[in-house]
Amino acid sequence: MITASGVEIRVGPRLLMDDVTFRVGPGDRVGLVGRNGAGKTTLTTILAGYGDPSGGAITRTGEVGYLPQDPRTGDLDVLGRDRILSARGLDAVIRGMRATEVTMASGDVEERDRAMRRYSRLEAEFTAKGGYAAEAEAASIASSLGLPDRVLEQELRTLSGGQRRRIELARILFSGAETLLLDEPTNHLDADSVVWLRDHLRAYSGGLLIISHDVDLIETVVNKVFYLDANRQTMDVYNMGWKAYLAQREADERRRHRERANTEKKAAALMAQADKMRAKATKAVAAQNMARRAERMLAGLEGERQSDKVARLRFPTPAACGKTPLQAEGLSRSYGSLEIFTDVDLSIDRGSRVVVLGLNGAGKTTLLRLLSGIDRPDTGEVIAGHGLKLGYYAQEHETLDVGRTVLENMKTAAPELDETQTRKVLGSFLFSGDDVDKPAAVLSGGEKTRLALATLVVSAANVLLLDEPTNNLDPASREEILAGLRSYEGAVVLVSHDEGAVRALEPERVLLLPDGVEDLWGRDYEDLISLA
Known part of the structure; x- marks a missing residue:
């Protein structure tokens, strides 16, 4: 479980969000949405423990599994299969068992005895961590994400970026973490793998927070939506699915527009009345108080919703070249x-x-x-x-x-x-x-x-x-x-x-x-x- 209380996040002098409070608990499948640059990735990085908020507090209960947009693994010499199994510490145990088997087969009597005792300890640890059933589970997840055995037996350095990212996704899903933070998990997945991932996440019983531009995934999986509003530097929490959220968000925007219009109308009337009263010395104090009341009303208004900005790409005329460049x-x-x-x-x-x-x-x-x-x-x-x-x-x-x-x-x-x-x-x-x-x-x-x-x-x-x-x-x-x-x-x-x-x-x-x-x-x- 992850709980955020009064969180403020800044990147340099820029305020991304202020006084944000929410909870991701068991059974919560949250879609974190907002325009590019609103702070979605920054927030998930901090929630995963790879940074601190500028203010407020974040508490984590249980293990958190985090898939960043651009996962980087430190050791590219490890096999794909071992990278996945490392999520539960099984890779080291299996390597130890294999090395011990070699000693048991080729060592002298004393070495074999020591190896047998070590093998018994490793086997007990292997069983405690799920044993062969866990290995089969990891293999099943990998296969569902389009990772065949030949890929799992290769070192990470020999794999494409897409294959390495799918191995990281398989590792996170295999980890058994109580809370998953997934940033664009469908990148590099084929159509069958995306369908499998939707079903897998929909059945996940822990807490889940997901960033994705795959609307079908969000619509199918999430039961809550956290909307990061880059214009207001805040987060709106919607305890509902995707389609209901879209309707409610539009309703909220219409309500804010009406409230702003009404408040501006009342403030304008107060200011007009204050201007009239200032002409009389006996009513100058009352006029001043009335003007201050109008200013306070306007100061409490939320800003008008602005249209989310989008990148504008226009390629210039290419440099001249030959027929076959x-x-x-x-x-x-x-x-x-x-x-x-x-x-x-x-x-x-x-x-x-x-x-x-x-x-x-x-x-x-x-x-x-x-x-x-x-x-x-x-x-x-x-x-x-x-x-x-x-x-x-x-x-x-x-x-x-x-x-x-x-x-x-x-x-x-x-x-x-x-x-x-x-x-x-x-x-x-x-x-x-x-x-x-x-x-x-x-x-x-x-x-x-x-x-x-x-x-x-x-x-x-x-x-x-x-x-x-x-x-x-x-x-x-x-x-x-x-x-x-x-x-x-x-x-x-x-x-x-x-x-x-x-x-x-x-x-x-x-x-x-x-x-x-x-x-x-x-x-x-x-x-x-x-x-x-």
Whole structure:
């Protein structure tokens, strides 16, 4: 259980929320909503214990399982299966049992005796932590999230970002934590896994707080909604499901509007009366008191609800380039003994649009990293054509320098712009005032997405490599991004689970991985997008 009392949260001088009080107890399945930048990710990070509020108190009872938007695991040498089992400490016990079995089979008599005693202790610990039933449960969760055995037996460093994130989600779900905090849990999940996750979370008996732009997930799962109002710097708690919340929130806004109008009318009448009374010296004190009463009435009013701002993306005319600005010939990539893909050819003509499809782990992100020059292929080559200017959007935002501020990242992307021009572009992506001085490391997933896209806009790139560019965006900002993509005149290579993003691109061709088969785009391929 998590209880927040009178919580205030600030990022630098900016107030995100003030005097917020709520509780997430057993059986509560809370949808935390609000526009990008309202403070959803900041709040969940603090609730998980990775920061402190500026004021108020947060108490936690029982274990808390936290899935951040961009999970980072310290040790990338561990196997996927062991990472999941570590949620209950089973990984260390199993490794110990395996090592002890080797000693029991090959050691001398004295070593075997010690090993047998150690094995008995480890076996008892293994049983106490759930034993083989727990192993089977972990395997079942992993399979439901699209993680086959071959992936679980690989080291994390050999896996794609999407696979690592699903392993972290499986780990959190397997942990048995009394309270779960899940920030965009459906990112990188295929359609079947999303359906399974909905059912799993709906049946979860502990406390759950979830941030998601997947409306179907929120509508199906939550029984409470916490709305972070960025305009009023507060949280409204609705003890009801999603559809009822939408209706009630609109009713609340109408009520606030009526109350404000009535109060302003009364205050205006008081001020008018006070002005009349000031003309008479005998009534000056009464007039002053009446004016103060009117001022107090107006001071107690909540601000008018403002429309939530959205990012404005408009790509400039791409830099001039030759007929074929980017080519790849015979690309192959492996991680150790694991072959990702072999002998992939791709030719990107000026203004062409290609979507890359394939199951998770098929090498989509790996291909974009090779095309961008960040990684090198094992065989084959990437050929830059005349005038090539690449823009690369990485799904895990690796292109951002997290040690620099928002403004510094933009100046690096477009050194030719002066500060006024740079701030103007950032403003169109909802970074204004002191926001531009925040380190990129503290930005939420949605804010990092907006910053990364802003750096692409100022680059004048003529070939864009986009890896899941709509993840973490609120619906309104997502629509703006897709509108910008439709009007972009350069070439695009897109990797996305988002059917709307692929439709907005209007691709001409599709590249299927890991086989490297290229074909003209057709509606028959649409069913593969959400499975990719």
